[in-house]
């Protein structure tokens with residue numbers, strides 16, 4: 001079954017999900033309706049990264065969500081899952097050749113439509129733009145405006161991801177401007193309990209249903 005590239009896109013954070021929170025918080029997010037999960041871990045502990053990502057792959061499969069690995073083509077290939085690449089994370093065309101035509105491969109485009117053109121030409125599955133708002137997770141990421149999304153929407157048929165300081169309150173305007181997926185770290189996972197994560201995920205998902 002193919003995961004639809006529309007809805008809430010949760011991204012893990014090794015600080016917020018430390019001390020045993022990774023699995024219960026991610027499972028709560030999946031129960032709440034997360035469609036795509038990105039494993040984002042900047043550490044160099046390859047054994048832990050493999051173990052965690054492998055467990056997340058099985059968890060995502062149970063909820064029919066897609067797992068994406070941030071930055072690490074070798075890990076994505078080993079697990080047979082998707083990959084997200086930034087502008088300095090290696091060749092998208094090579095990743096497409098290694099992972100095959102069905103793999104979900106995302107590309108960071110910041111606020112640059114020319115980066116998006118390039119990513120599309122190299123075989124990207126989705127185009128990620130941001131940061132749209134102040135981000136506690138990545139405060140220094142280049143800024144983008146919601147209007148840029150509308151321009152991208154007019155130009156590209158690929159799914160568009162909006163990232164950076166996205167919350168339940170500001171997400172609707174990004175969807176209105178053309179975002180298919182809202183990528184979120186802090187507003188989802190900076191929670192006291194797993195139950196709160198599930199509640200937040202449902203609230204984000206409701207933005208994508210017509211009756212919200």
Ligand SMILES: Cc1ncc(COP(=O)(O)OP(=O)(O)O)c(N)n1
Nearest residue numbers: 070084085086087108128161163183
């Ligand atoms: C969905 C999504 N969009 C953008 C990014 C940022 O990627 P990148 O610029 O490579 O930065 P890091 O996340 O690697 O710090 C992303 N991870 N996911």
Ligand SMILES: Cc1nc(C(=O)O)sc1CCOP(=O)(O)O
Nearest residue numbers: 130131135137141164165185186
């Ligand atoms: C990993 C990442 N990349 C960004 C970009 O703009 O490229 S913003 C970002 C962090 C997103 O986390 P939060 O939802 O907590 O702001």
Ligand SMILES: [Mg+2]
Nearest residue numbers: 071085086089
């Ligand atoms: Mg990266």
